[in-house]
Amino acid sequence: MIEKFTQSKLDRCISCGYCLPACPTYQLTGAEESSPRGRITLMRAVQEGRLPIVDLLPEAGFCLGCRACEPVCPAGVEYGTLLEEMRDMAWQGKNRPLIIRGLFIAVQSKIGMWALGFLSPTAKNRKANPELNLMLGCFERRLFPSVSRTVAKLDTNISVCKEQSCCGALHAHNGELEKGRQMAQKLGEELTGTIITTAGGCAAHLSDVIGRDRVREFSQWWSQNEGKLEKIKKSGRTLRIGLQDSCHLRNGLGVFKEPREILKQLGDYVEVPDAGGCCGAAGSYSLLQRKNSRKVISKKIQDIKELNLDYLVTLNPGCTRQLVSQLRRARVKTKVIHLAELIDLSL
Amino acid sequence: MKLDSASLVSQLESLLGKDLVRSDATALESYSHDATPIFQGLPEVIVAPKTTADVVKIVNFARQTSTPIIARGAGSNLCAATVPLSGGIVMSMANMKKILEVSKSEMLAVVQPGVTNLDLDQLVEKDGMRFIPDPGSRSVSTIGGNVATSAGGLRGLKYGTTKNYILGLEAVLGTGELIRTGGRLVKDVAGYDVTRLLVGSEGTLAVFTEITVALAPRPSTSKYGVAYFDDLSCAAIAVEKIISHGIMPSTLEFLDNTCITAVEEFAHLGLDTGAGALLLFGDDGEGESVSLTVNKMAEIVKESAGGRGVSLAQDVAAAEALLYARRCSLPALARLGSLSILEDIAVPRPKMAHVVTAIEGIGAKHNLRIGTFGHAGDGNLHPTIVVDKDNAAEVKRAELALSEIFHLAIAAGGTITGEHGVGSAKLPYLQELLGETNMQLQRSIKHVFDPDNILNPNRLGS
Structure with missing residues (x-):
């Protein structure tokens, strides 16, 4: 657990409010505290000791974490990171939602990941280009196994290794920042070369930790192909x-x-x-x-x-x-x- | 009778229903700021009326209980006009955001105060119309806020500012009475121009509940060019020359070297960071006339002293990049330190060259980083001081420098704020600018509209 927000990241915000129209929760409520700017004001109040961190629980839960505020921010505030820090501080002990605790248990152990993939018709183990590895995701392998199967079919160069762990995005986004980063590191070691992922959320987290050059989200990777597709x-x-x-x-x-x-x-x-x-x-x-x-x-x-x-x-x-x-x-x-x-x- | 915070909340809840009233610690904290740095004050309660009738109820309640009310749009103002320094009620207009009517034949729209500038402009664009006021914050700032601060923007010289586009208002006075001023007419001189008085009144005279704005035809073409100079005063002189030639273009914006460098580091637009100043010029309108004007401006600028080259944007993307360079000046500057204080003086154009040089002198004297950008055609300058907020000595020097900049503007026959407003940030300098008689007049006006001093107290006129 972290003790404080990164001060330099809080300082970035100039409170201009350009994030307000981009924020889905602000659009729902029109309430300043449910906007990125408002939440940063709250984080500053916590940092300066004016509010206890538990007061931020409602907003820590209400924020979608969609980061729509980031592209419109003229000052380059890394809101996503600040939100992760906020949840890391707020969602400790009994304040962490039960569902999150359950999900964590499912994806952070070998047996949990095995169970998610068990009898799930994902892509099969395959040794192809060792510098090109398919990521199977954690819940994706259980819920939508056909996605990895299809990618493996679309390009036979891609290697598949079913014994791979979770990228830790779930942890990072839900109050276990450090653990989330460690998990991404670990996955980066398990899968060599370029990692192809079919999940945008995983791509962003993994890129953050192990570097953009090592990760390709599927559409990014496919668009490097020269061939043109037929209309369906x-x-x-x-x-x-x-x-x-x-x-x-x-x-x-x-x-x-x-x-x-x-x-x-x-x-x-x-x-x-x-x-x-x-x-x-x-x-x-x-x-x-x-x-x-x-x-x-x-x-x-x-x-x-x-x-x-x-x-x-x-x-x-x-x-x-x-x-x-x-x-x-x-x-x-x-x-x-x-x-x-x-x-x-x-x- | 004045109420404690808890009774204030419970009585407002029974008056309006619980949905429209918030008083938890996070809500109060989040409304303790607007976009102005440094200023902070906790309100006691937040209300978000949905109708004019709600607003009337709230104002009457506040009057009976001597509670301050601050009406707030998006809280994007830069003069601490909506920071609740006296506690009380913050009345968020976020729930009143309907565009009630758009009339193409009358070229007007009727809106509620919480509608954003961009939303209105995008809606009327379909009909070939345009809402002229375009403060930098147009995507977030509300029309109610525009009216309250008489907001400006990048089109001031050719098209004017908010005050030129407000036809009529429905507003609740500090007495709780509802008034209608102006209307839909182009001409109407019956009585004092109360509409114009309310424009720029910063929430101290009345709360707007409905606003009738004039629209303009949307020009089909625009063109832009960029020129570099040895320093900002040379750019200022070139601007004067352009206007002396009888040209009133839609865009004349400049940035000094501090801004150019900061913008280039931030946005990588290929700007000439060796230049002392950048002048962005452009015009909009119909057909060939736009090119003719812009080419003429380029010629004038080329001949002007201290010039370092002129080029015209060849396509929309290049023009967008130039406009972006101007728009991102503030955030780019803000990255250079943890606290940026943005000012907003305006001076007569012939004094501008002198004033920009003097500002540089003030920066050097106090060993401060001051980046100046602004609406050169309007004589409206935004000197921005960027400091480390934890360096008390530096912050102190910044305050001294600011005070010198205000005095400089006043001595040059200018004003302490061109478009941002007075709020709490510039109130200490208002008396010096206006003089005692005018200040007394302002106080008297305030008393007529708001005899109990509940509307945004301790600001304009109180």
Whole structure:
């Protein structure tokens, strides 16, 4: 656990408020304390001893951690890091949500990871290019095993080793900053060379710790290919395809053009309004803050419904899960699919 | 009768319902600041009215209980106009953000005060119209806040500022009475111009609940160029020459070397960091006339003393990069230290060359880093002092330097604030600028609108 916020990171904020319109929770409430600027004011109050850290528990939980405030910040405040520090300080002992404790246990041990992958039809062990390794993710291998299987099929150069641990993004985002970093280091040692990941959130965390040059998120990696893809047709008609950005991929790594370029090759690409805005999955958020998570996504669901899309493409398993369940709940027929699987459909 | 904080909260809750009232420690702390550094004060309660009727109720309640009220838009002002230094109620206008009407035939819009500048401008863009006031904070700042501070922006010289675009207001006085001033008319001289009086009143005379703004046609073309100079005073002289030629362009912005270097380090735009000043010039309008104006400006600038080269932006991307260089001056400067104090003097254009040189002298004398940028066409300068907030001696020197800069502006026939407002930050200098008679008049006006001194007390006129 850390004792204090990094002062230089707090000092960066000039309180201009440019983050307010970008923040989904501020948009929901209009309350200053639920904005990035407001939360930084609160962090400063804790740092200066005016507020106890427990007072920040509601906001530590309410913030999605989507980092939409970062690209619009003219002063370059690293809000994501400050939030991680805030949760590290606030979510200690009994203040850590039970669900988070359970998830931690699942992914931080070898047996837990084995259990997540057990009988799950992910990509199979394969020795190919030792400098190119596929990351299987923790919950992705259980929830959406076909994604890794598809990537392995799309490029036979990629090596797959099923005995790999979790990247620690879950820990870093939920109050175990140091442990999260150690886990990323460890994964970086287990998998040599370039690590391909199909989860935007993992890509951002892993890049942060082991360096951007060692990590490629799938759309980033695929867009290096020169070949052009065929448009996918369904009974003679070109498919209408939309995208939901992965927040950390877009706001943390600045990757958002790449998937769009690929989708334009695959069909009629339609930009979903606020495609870069959080879908409310936000890692564990959809479990911890069910109601707010639904409020965040409600407009998006309406927008997707009106666009009458065939496919909505995702780049992160949390988003996939959220969109599948919320679209189903609203009886919207649009199918949710990971980019890799849609590419596979075109081949 | 004055109430303790707990009764204040409980009575407001029964008056408005619990949803609109917040008083937990985090809420109070988060509203203890606005975008102004240093100033801080805790409110006792936050209310967020949804309707004009709510606002009337709150003001009446505050009057009965002698509780200060600070109306707050986005809290993006730079003069500590919304820091609750006297405690009391912060009234957030965040729940009143509807655009009530847009009339293309009348070229106007009616909005609630919490609508942001950008939201209105984007909505009317579809109809080929534009909302002119464009403070740097336009994506977040609200129109209520614009009216309260008579906000400016980058278009002042050619198009004017907020005060030129407010047609009518609905507002709640400090007495709790609801008034309507102005309306939808281009011409209307019946009675004192109360609308204009309320514009820039910084929440001390009334709380706006509905605002009727004039819109303008959206120009189809814009062009920009950039020129470098040996120093800021040479750039200032070039600006004077442009305007003396009868040209009133939409953009005349400059930055000094401290800003150029900071921006370049931050944004890597390929700026000439060896130059003493950068002048960004541009115009908007229809067809060929824009190119003609911009080319003419380039010629004038080329001939001007201390010039180091002129170039025109060849495409939109290049123009955007130039505008970005100007817009990111403040944040780029802010990275150089842990505390940046941004000022906002305005001086007559012929005095600008002298004033920018004198500011450099003040910086050197106090051994401070001062970056100056500003709206050169308006004579509006933003000298920004960047210091280490933990270095008490340096902060003290910055305060001295600021005071000298204000005196410099006043002596040059200028003002202590061109567009940011007085707030608490510049109140100590207001009397010197206005003189006793005018100050007394301001106090008398305040008393008429707000006899119990509940609206943003201890600021303008109180």
